Amino acid sequence: xxxxxxxxxxxxxxxxxxxxxxxxxxxxxxxxxxxxxxxxxxxxxxxxxxxxxxxxxxxxxxxxxxxxxxxxxxxxxxxxxxxxxxxxxxxxxxxxxxxxxxxxxxxxxxxxxxxxxxxxxxxxxxxxxxxxxxxxxxxxxxxxxxxxxxxxxxxxxxxxxxxxxxxxxxxxxxxxxxxxxxxxxxxxxxxxxxxxxxxxxxxxxxxxxxxxxxxxxxxxxxxxxxxxxxxxxxxxxxxxxxxxxxxxxxxxxxxxxxxxxxxxxxxxxxxxxxxxxxxxxxxxxxxxxxxxxxxxxxxxxxxxxxxxxxxxxxxxxxxxxxxxxxxxxxxxxxxxxxxxxxxxxxxxxxxxxxxxxxxxxxxxxxxxxxxxxxxxxxxxxxxxxxxxxxxxxxxxxxxxxxxxxxxxxxxxxxxxxxxxxxxxxxxxxxxxxxxxxxxxxxxxxxxxxxxxxxxxxxxxxxxxxxxxxxxxxxxxxxxxxxxxxxxxxxxxxxxxxxxxxxxxxxxxxxxxxxxxxxxxxxxxxxxxxxxxxxxxxxxxxxxxxxxxxxxxxxxxxxxxxxxxxxxx
Numbered sequence: 001x002x003x004x005x006x007x008x009x010x011x012x013x014x015x016x017x018x019x020x021x022x023x024x025x026x027x028x029x030x031x032x033x034x035x036x037x038x039x040x041x042x043x044x045x046x047x048x049x050x051x052x053x054x055x056x057x058x059x060x061x062x063x064x065x066x067x068x069x070x071x072x073x074x075x076x077x078x079x080x081x082x083x084x085x086x087x088x089x090x091x092x093x094x095x096x097x098x099x100x101x102x103x104x105x106x107x108x109x110x111x112x113x114x115x116x117x118x119x120x121x122x123x124x125x126x127x128x129x130x131x132x133x134x135x136x137x138x139x140x141x142x143x144x145x146x147x148x149x150x151x152x153x154x155x156x157x158x159x160x161x162x163x164x165x166x167x168x169x170x171x172x173x174x175x176x177x178x179x180x181x182x183x184x185x186x187x188x189x190x191x192x193x194x195x196x197x198x199x200x201x202x203x204x205x206x207x208x209x210x211x212x213x214x215x216x217x218x219x220x221x222x223x224x225x226x227x228x229x230x231x232x233x234x235x236x237x238x239x240x241x242x243x244x245x246x247x248x249x250x251x252x253x254x255x256x257x258x259x260x261x262x263x264x265x266x267x268x269x270x271x272x273x274x275x276x277x278x279x280x281x282x283x284x285x286x287x288x289x290x291x292x293x294x295x296x297x298x299x300x301x302x303x304x305x306x307x308x309x310x311x312x313x314x315x316x317x318x319x320x321x322x323x324x325x326x327x328x329x330x331x332x333x334x335x336x337x338x339x340x341x342x343x344x345x346x347x348x349x350x351x352x353x354x355x356x357x358x359x360x361x362x363x364x365x366x367x368x369x370x371x372x373x374x375x376x377x378x379x380x381x382x383x384x385x386x387x388x389x390x391x392x393x394x395x396x397x398x399x400x401x402x403x404x405x406x407x408x409x410x411x412x413x414x415x416x417x418x419x420x421x422x423x424x425x426x427x428x429x430x431x432x433x434x435x436x437x438x439x440x441x442x443x444x445x446x447x448x449x450x451x452x453x454x455x456x457x458x459x460x461x462x463x464x465x466x467x468x469x470x471x472x473x474x475x476x477x478x479x480x481x482x483x484x485x486x487x488x489x490x491x492x493x494x495x496x497x498x499x500x501x502x503x504x505x506x507x508x509x510x511x512x513x514x515x516x517x518x519x520x521x522x523x524x525x526x527x528x529x530x531x532x533x534x535x536x537x538x539x540x541x542x543x544x545x546x547x548x549x550x551x552x553x554x555x556x557x558x559x560x561x562x563x564x565x566x567x568x
Contacts, residue, residue, distance in 0.1 A: 022199050026061075028191040029054035031163040032120065033062040034200035038164075039171050041091050043440055045079045047072050049095020051122035051138060054191030056093065067440045067469055069433060070461035072099050076106025076117065077422075077430050077459075078437030080181075083115040084420055085399060085438050087240070089174045094121040096188070097138025100146070105427045107150050110181040112424025113263060114240055114324075116174040117181040119151070120167070125189040126158055143185060152180040158187065160195045168205040176207040177323035177340045179240060210323055212339035212347050220296070220319045220335060221352040227294035229316075230256040230355070231276075235306065236263030237299020237323055239418070243342035244268065247298065250349055255357025256296065257364045259285060261306040264299060266418025273361035277368065279413050281308055283554035284370040288363070292316050297334070299341040301327030305412075305423060309555040321345070375551055383410055383548050385523055390450070390476065391416065393530035398446050399438050403431035405452030406484050406548045413551075429458025432475050436462060439471040446472050446534045453479040453504050460505075463514040466539035474533040474540045477507055480547045488550060511541035518543065 032055050036044065043065045048056045059066050069075040072094055079090035094100050100121040110117045123129065123143060124136040131141045140146065144154045153173040157166040163186060170182040224230055238247050238260075244267050251258050251274050258268045259276035268275055279285045286308045289295060293316040300306050301322060310331070318334035321344040328336035337344055375384075387410050394400060402408035402421040408431075411419055420438075422430035435449035451459075456477045466473055478484075482501040490497040508518035518541035521529040526544055533540035 022196060026195050027054050027058065028160045028163060028186065028193055028195060029056070029058035030061060031160055031195060031197065031200060032167070032186070032191070033058045033064055035164045035167045035203060036064060036091050037062060038200050038203040039089070039168065039205055041089065043067060043082065044091040044093055045069065045075045045082070045437065046093030047075050047095070047099060048093075049099040049122065049138075051124065051188040052093060052095040052099070052191070054188070055120070055122070065440075067436070067465070069436070069465050071459070072102035073106045073429065074433035074459050074462050076103040076119070077109070077433040078440065079117045080106060080110045080113070080115040081401060081420065081434035081437035082441045083110070083117050083179070084113070086441050087116075087242070089116045089118050089171055090437070092117055092119045094119060095138070096122045096124060096143065097140055099138070100143060104146065104150055105425070107147070107181045107183075109422050109425040109427055109430065111150055111152070114179040114236065115181065116179040118167070118170055118174050119147075119181060119183050121183065121185045122191060123156075123185045123187040126187045129158070129187065144183070147183040150181070151183045153182050155182070155184045156186075157184065157190065160190055160193060160197060163190070164200050164203060168203050171203075172205040172207050175205070177210040177241070178237065209343060210338070210340040212321070212337050212344040214347065216335065216337045217344060217347040218351060220337065221348050223294050223317055223319060223335070224254050224256070224296060224348070225353040225355050227254070227292075227355070229292050230254055230294045230296065231289055231292035232256045232258040233261065233289065233295065233297045233300055233302070233306065234258055234264045234267040235261040235298060235300025237321075237341040238264055238267040239299075241299065241340050241342035243345050246342060246345040246349060248272070250345055250352070253349070254352060254355040255360045257288070257360055259289065261300050262412040262421070262423050265412075265415065267299075270416040274364060276364055277413075278415075279368075279371045280306055281413055281553065281555070282371045282374065283308070284367050284374070286312050286554070288367050290315055294319065297321065298345065299323070302331045307331065309553075311555045378551055380549060380551055382523060382546065383407075384414075386478075386526060386544070386546065386548065387411060387414055389523070389527035390448070390530060393527050393534055394448050395446060395534060398448060398534070400448040400450065401431045401434040401438060403449075403451040403455035404428050404485075405450065405455055405478060406480075406550055407450055407452075407478050409485065409550055410548075411450075428455040431455065432459045432473070433462050433465075435473045435475070436465055436469075436471050439473050440469070443472060446474060448534065449473055449475045451475065451477050452484055453477055453481065453507070454483045454502055456507070457502075457504070460510070463511055463516050463539070463541075467515045470538055472537055472539070474530065474542060476530065476542045476544065478548065479504065479507065479543055479545045484548065485550065507541060507543045516541055520545070
């Protein structure tokens with residue numbers, strides 16, 4: 001009897017011919033690129049190095065598109081963004097030792113943001129593995145140890161025949177919920193050695209679905225249907241699972257207001273009557289969520305930023321749906337459901353009873369009005385003017401990538417919709433190289449990057465990458481003369497700042513030396529200058545000299561009680 005899977009395992013005539021008569025001149029590096037192609041990759045990022053040259057030489061014989069950056073950390077940020085916007089694994093090719101280690105900050109961000117990145121690094125020759133000190137260039141006692149606490153999984157291929165299997169296992173790990181970065185390392189001599197192994201064709205690395213336990217979703221559905229004041233916190237897991245439609249359907253069915261975390265922006269319509277938007281750093285929102293008798297948390301671990309700096313103290317029952325088991329109940333007791341957000345929301349939709357609540361939109365409007373009143377009382381007109389100008393200039397649907405800078409901190413709360421930032425790990429230099437990765441993923445429209453002058457200097461070399469690959473990225477640099485947010489923090493804490501003021505280049509002149517058009521703008525001309533840059537193909541730079549301020553925090557002292565319940 002023949003089964004369907006037996007038919008799938010039978011090679012085609014072309015595959016049989018390639019297996020029996022592999023082309024000459026192939027090496028272990030060819031097995032790497034063949035496996036990537038067989039797994040479905042089309043674009044790779046990276047930076048060559050001596051030990052990794054076998055992989056890069058093999059790119060010449062492949063159809064993979066290579067996007068090379070100037071610093072490994074920036075290459076990692078580009079791969080991170082590619083993985084975020086496509087939902088596909090982004091390959092990242094690196095060399096041994098310093099080259100590999102330079103990627104760690106980017107991989108930490110990918111881990112925190114659950115971006116699927118497959119980092120493939122070279123190693124010293126096989127004879128040098130095992131911790132001995134042989135004196136090889138770039139030698140580390142245990143290179144894997146540097147990555148083990150950052151990535152989801154580590155894999156080593158010590159022979160050519162191990163390369164496809166190691167890479168397939170890593171690929172599956174990267175795409176298994178929760179997504180994340182993985183590390184594969186291959187010794188230099190394995191990459192360079194000739195091979196007569198068959199050409200790698202299609203590879204099966206399909207991740208398993210993370211399905212919720214039905215008895216848990218049944219209890220959750222019953223709690224939500226019987227709630228008097230339900231509320232929902234939607235995190236990045238909703239976005240990554242492409243579950244925004246199911247979240248909206250559930251919120252409307254049970255009349256639950258929804259607030260999105262900074263990583264979950266775009267998970268719920270900004271102007272929906274049930275949308276509390278993203279004002280998580282505002283005590284009015286915190287009070288509202290604390291007052292919920294049943295709080296559904298989907299795709300969030302309720303970490304520092306999502307809990308108003310751990311001041312959030314829920315009084316009702318918490319239901320937490322989370323693909324990362326390590327985040328389940330890590331900050332608050334809950335009915336923990338270890339599952340992919342999309343599958344869990346679908347299970348709830350199939351079982352929860354309808355619970356109309358005509359007063360919920362009124363309660364939402366009251367909270368948002370209280371938030372607006374607090375912000376308006378702080379005389380922050382410039383900051384709101386600048387953010388509005390950026391929003392107006394960015395075409396609908398165009399992605400934006402934000403560095404760790406004051407304007408980005410505003411955008412976390414006030415930007416109306418999806419955005420991407422480095423708030424997972426909080427490292428500087430993310431915005432511009434990430435935008436380059438997104439532009440490589442989809443070259444059909446513009447991408448916006450936003451940085452401060454301090455963060456910009458982390459990735460200034462990538463102006464060469466933008467020009468070389470003619471990537472359609474407009475880079476907005478808000479130049480305030482230093483590390484603006486640290487200046488604020490130190491002034492508030494110690495009375496004056498230290499080590500925050502920076503000498504900067506003439507960013508416009510520097511960009512133009514790379515062949516990238518630049519313009520110096522003002523708050524009054526920002527909208528027009530950004531619009532022109534974003535609607536003109538190719539890379540552009542817009543520099544805004546401005547000192548912006550953050551809105552006052554609420555986690556250091558309680559705000560007046562929010563109007564969470566309707567008045568009699």
